[in-house]
Amino acid sequence: MFISVVIPTYNRLPILEKCLRALEHQQGHAALSGYEVVVVDDGSTDGTVAWLEAHAAELAHVRLICQDHGGPAEARNRGVAAGQGDVVVFIDSDLVVTRSFLASHAAALAHSWSERGDRRCFTYGAVINTADFEDPTRERHKLRDLSWAYFATGNVAIAREVLEQAGLFDTGFRLYGWEDLELGERLRRLGVRLVRCPEAVGYHWHPALRLEQIPDLIRVEQERARMGLVFFRKHPTRRVRLIIQFTWFHRLLWELLTLGGLLNERSLRPLLAWLIRRDRAALAMEILRLPLNRIGVRALQAQARREGLA
Missing domain, CATH: 3.90.550.10 (Spore Coat Polysaccharide Biosynthesis Protein SpsA; Chain A)
Structure with missing residues (x-):
């Protein structure tokens, strides 16, 4: 070949x-x-x-x-x-x-x-x-x-x-x-x-997490939400709903894990900075994924409502 x-x-x-x-x-x-x-x-x-x-x-x-x-x-x-x-x-x-x-x-x-x-x-x-x-x-x-x-x-x-x-x-x-x-x-x-x-x-x-990257990471989650609905419109199945996190379960999950948004990119910033200073950027990134997932799921739901898909 x-x-x-x-x-x-x-x-x-x-x-x-x-x-x-x-x-x-x-x-x-x-x-x-x-x-x-x-x-x-x-x-x-x-x-x-x-x-x-x-x-x-x-x-x-x-x-x-x-x-x-x-x-x-x-x-x-x-x-x-x-x-x-x-x-x-x-x-x-x-x-x-x-x-x-x-x-x-x-x-x-x-x-x-x-x-x-x-x-x-x-x-x-x-x-x-x-x-x-x-x-x-x-x-x-x-x-x-x-x-x-x-x-x-x-x-x-x-x-x-x-x-x-x-x-x-x-x-x-x-x-x-x-x-x-x-x-x-x-x-x-x-x-x-x-x-x-x-x-x-x-x-x-991919470079180790820096606090300056957070706005760009949020932008990416918002873009993923918009493209997730492009995916769902082509394949409106339960399987695709699960893949893109377009379910009530995912909305509830990320609300619970972030305490309703109390754990967010701003409130977590001191902890993230402390971890990064101690060369624990990978762990900081995993913690940041909690609010990032909430941002993505909420953006997905909001876009779905605008498009009449919710």
């Missing part, structure tokens, strides 16, 4: 450099005839395009596609259209992979195809979250790294023919969130099987 690795990117140049250099040094495998890396720049303003053009000789597998800022769904679709592989691997631009990454996906896909007699499956690799920029692959696997998502584009591989049959990504998802899980719902309905591939490891880098 020939693999097209599709990577949308927007203002992520420092970690994108590590991502692409790791992809340049992939081990071979009998099932893998070759690969390319299709980077779709989504209107970056941080010098990403200039850097890629200047380092083209060092990044022999990379092909660059540019678009105006239109979001990751549009970028991934452009990458798939430009790619030449019969298999597409989706990763994010802040993922640093191991040398056996593509070989592991290829081996797992080939085995499943042979076993099933068709290509109606996709492999889902392991994603390990880390705040270690200097050496992301040093991070150990943690319980909170486990994901129960059916199809998430942080680390998946799928046959092009199956992906195209499902219809690619819905470009109506222009803000943050849900475009990959929505495609996953369509794949599920086609009977496409998830194959776990823990050997295909990617290290997802």
Whole structure:
């Protein structure tokens, strides 16, 4: 098989450099005839395009596609259209992979195809979250790294023919969130099987929490709420309600866990600052998720009422 690795990117140049250099040094495998890396720049303003053009000789597998800022769904679709592989691997631009990454996906896909007699499956690799920029692959696997998502584009591989049959990504998802899980719902309905591939490891880098990030994290939750309803309008099922937290249970849960909003991003600020000063930013982030979830669920409910979906 020939693999097209599709990577949308927007203002992520420092970690994108590590991502692409790791992809340049992939081990071979009998099932893998070759690969390319299709980077779709989504209107970056941080010098990403200039850097890629200047380092083209060092990044022999990379092909660059540019678009105006239109979001990751549009970028991934452009990458798939430009790619030449019969298999597409989706990763994010802040993922640093191991040398056996593509070989592991290829081996797992080939085995499943042979076993099933068709290509109606996709492999889902392991994603390990880390705040270690200097050496992301040093991070150990943690319980909170486990994901129960059916199809998430942080680390998946799928046959092009199956992906195209499902219809690619819905470009109506222009803000943050849900475009990959929505495609996953369509794949599920086609009977496409998830194959776990823990050997295909990617290290997802994101900076340790700083208090200055909180307004942006709140914005992201509000965007997720709006896109969650795009998801629900396409698939108005109980399953999707649970995925996007559009239920009375989730509303009650986050109200209880935040004491009706008494535990919020302002009241928790001294505790968060204290934890960050003591290099416990990961724990601070987990605590901050309590009010963030409440903000997201309340925004979802408010938007649903405006649209007559509540």
